Amino acid sequence: xxxxxxxxxxxxxxxxxxxxxxxxxxxxxxxxxxxxxxxxxxxxxxxxxxxxxxxxxxxxxxxxxxxxxxxxxxxxxxxxxxxxxxxxxxxxxxxxxxxxxxxxxxxxxxxxxxxxxxxxxxxxxxxxxxxxxxxxxxxxxxxxxxxxxxxxxxxxxxxxxxxxxxxxxxxxxxxxxxxxxxxxxxxxxxxxxxxxxxxxxxxxxxxxxxx
Amino acid sequence: xxxxxxxxxxxxxxxxxxxxxxxxxxxxxxxxxxxxxxxxxxxxxxxxxxxxxxxxxxxxxxxxxxxxxxxxxxxxxxxxxxxxxxxxxxxxxxxxxxxxxxxxxxxxxxxxxxxxxxxxxxxxxxxxxxxxxxxxxxxxxxxxxxxxxxxxxxxxxxxxxxxxxxxxxxxxxxxxxxxxxxxxx
Numbered sequence: 208x209x210x211x212x213x214x215x216x217x218x219x220x221x222x223x224x225x226x227x228x229x230x231x232x233x234x235x236x237x238x239x240x241x242x243x244x245x246x247x248x249x250x251x252x253x254x255x256x257x258x259x260x261x262x263x264x265x266x267x268x269x270x271x272x273x274x275x276x277x278x279x280x281x282x283x284x285x286x287x288x289x290x291x292x293x294x295x296x297x298x299x300x301x302x303x304x305x306x307x308x309x310x311x312x313x314x315x316x317x318x319x320x321x322x323x324x325x326x327x328x329x330x331x332x333x334x335x336x337x338x339x340x341x342x343x344x345x346x347x348x349x350x351x352x353x354x355x356x357x358x359x360x361x362x363x364x365x366x367x368x369x370x371x372x373x374x375x376x377x378x379x380x381x382x383x384x385x386x387x388x389x390x391x392x393x394x395x396x397x398x399x400x401x402x403x404x405x406x407x408x409x410x411x412x413x414x415x416x417x418x
Numbered sequence: 419x420x421x422x423x424x425x426x427x428x429x430x431x432x433x434x435x436x437x438x439x440x441x442x443x444x445x446x447x448x449x450x451x452x453x454x455x456x457x458x459x460x461x462x463x464x465x466x467x468x469x470x471x472x473x474x475x476x477x478x479x480x481x482x483x484x485x486x487x488x489x490x491x492x493x494x495x496x497x498x499x500x501x502x503x504x505x506x507x508x509x510x511x512x513x514x515x516x517x518x519x520x521x522x523x524x525x526x527x528x529x530x531x532x533x534x535x536x537x538x539x540x541x542x543x544x545x546x547x548x549x550x551x552x553x554x555x556x557x558x559x560x561x562x563x564x565x566x567x568x569x570x571x572x573x574x575x576x577x578x579x580x581x582x583x584x585x586x587x588x589x590x591x592x593x594x595x596x597x598x599x600x601x602x603x
Contacts, residue, residue, distance in 0.1 A: 222446050229453040236460030253567040255574040257472040271566070375471060380567035384501065384556040387566050388588070395479050403471040406570055411578070 245331075246280070246314050247338045248272050250379035254409035261403065266373045267360055268405075269353070269390060270315055273381040276343025277390060279356045280315025281364075287311045289363035294320060294355050302327070317343040320352055346390060354393055377405040472573060476586070491551050493521065497543060499536065500526075500593060501556040501564035501572060507536045508557075508602060511543070516592050526600050531571050540579040552576070552584040559594050562603070 250272050270278040281287050288311045295302050298320045302310070306327040310316070318326045318341055326334065346353035361372045374394070378387050391402060493512045500508040510524035529535040543550050554572055556564045569586070576584050597603050 222450060226446060226450055226453060229450065229457055233453055233456045233460065236457065240460055240463055252469070253570040255470070255472050255570055256578060257470055257574065259471050259473060261469050261471050375469075377469075378566040378570075380565065380570075382566040384564045384566050384569050385558045387569065388556065388558075388586075391474075391476065395476055398478070400476045400478055402474040402476070404474055404570055404573075405469045406472050406574075408470045 245335070246270070246278075247317055247334075247341065248276070248278050248315070250377060250382075252377055252405050252407055253380040255404075255406035256409055256411045257406060258408065259403075261375060261405070262373050265364060265368065265370050266375055267357060268315065268375045268377050269357075270317075271376065271378040271382045271386055271390065272343075273379045273383075274343075275383060275386045276317055276341065277346050277353055277386075278315045278317035279344050279353065279360075281360050282314075283364070283368070284311035285367055286360055286363045289367065290356060290359040291323075293359040293363070294352070297355060297359075298352075300324065317341045319345050319350075346393065348393070351393060353390070354397060357394070357399075358397065373403065374399060374401070375403045375405050472570065472577075474573065474586075491553075494547060495549060495551045496553065497540075497550050498524075498553045498555060498593065499572060500589065500597070501554065501568045502528075502597075502603065503557060503562045503564055505531060505565075505568060507531060507568075507572070508597065509536070509539060510596075514590075514592055514596055516595065524596070526597060526602060528602065531568070531575075536572070537575055537579060540575065540581060544579065544581070549583065550581070552581060554584060554586045555589040555593060556586075557589055557594075557597075557603075559589065 248270055250270055264282055266282050268280040268282075270280065272278070281290070288307050291302060291307055291310050300320050300323070302324060306324060309327045310323075316323070316326070317338075322342075326337070329337065344353045344356065345351065357374070364370060364372050376387065376390065394400075394402070491513070496511070496513055498510055498514070502508050507529045508526045509529065510526045512524045513521055514524050515521040516523070527539075529539060540550075540552075554569075556569055558564070573586075575581075
């Protein structure tokens with residue numbers, strides 16, 4: 208048998224195809240990435256083994272923090288514009304076009320409708336400073352603005368995009384269970400019975416194995 | 419001074435430009451480093467953008483509940499889990515009917531959210547009783563209450579143990595009384 212001679216190759220290799228691929232991927236990820244917008248409240252959702260993913264769009268998020276506050280958020284600007292007009296009309300509050308524009312840019316908010324106008328007039332930095340002391344959207348049975356926001360946003364989304372709304376509850380791990388239950392009960396009153404609790408992923412336990 | 423200026427101008431203008439012979443190959447390593455750094459960054463940020471969700475479907479609320487149509491839970495099937503404050507879990511088997519003397523008063527046991535805690539209890543119960551019905555009651559009384567995390571944890575346990583029938587309900591007065599009489603809180 209003839210012996211296989213090792214080829215003598217140059218140690219420097221042509222990196223061009225690799226670089227091409229790398230830049231292609233960089234471009235792809237750069238274009239597809241959506242950066243997380245500045246939210247009014249930071250919550251730490253509990254973990255679960257559920258691996259269901261939230262859909263791409265049409266997500267209505269109710270953020271519940273540990274101070275019993277509820278924040279309302281929607282991911283589409285036109286829906287928010289329609290909702291603020293409708294809810295404003297119901298409570299007899301009118302908003303200027305610039306306030307509506309400002310509102311549609313915010314990922315979520317947590318102020319009663321009567322204070323919303325002055326909150327929207329502030330600039331981003333002032334709002335950020337104000338956020339820890341916000342009262343949240345009122346959700347008690349006497350003054351239930353939360354349900355109005357949800358119903359108007361759902362109506363607007365159905366009218367504008369002909370799509371159902373995905374309702375996500377994003378609660379902080381330390382939030383009171385009573386607050387979450389109250390929110391769920393009020394939604395049930397409006398025949399909304401399907402909820403999605405936002406959680407962070409944790410590994411599934413292996414069957415039979417003790418941790 | 420003028421001389422210096424002239425000299426300087428002379429060397430700038432009059433000097434012949436020599437085309438340096440450079441290699442056509444340039445060192446691409448720093449560029450590749452940067453490209454891969456960016457690639458890693460964007461890859462990691464995109465993967466975790468979408469949140470995970472846990473579905474929770476509540477029963478349709480009956481506006482006029484008809485007691486005849488409501489199915490009674492059999493005592494042998496019923497398991498009540500109470501989410502207590504401080505990450506504790508109370509549970510008892512059977513029904514708690516303080517007014518009905520024929521039903522024995524259930525004994526509340528205490529466990530936790532670890533793998534050997536409530537999960538083991540549920541799996542053992544499923545072996546004894548093929549179709550247990552679980553009532554989850556978060557404890558809310560006297561300012562003390564369970565955390566939302568506990569609620570998600572217990573719903574997660576339902577998924578892990580493949581428990582089909584369970585309901586999330588408000589804690590009843592009789593269960594609060596039962597906890598009190600057994601001096602658990």
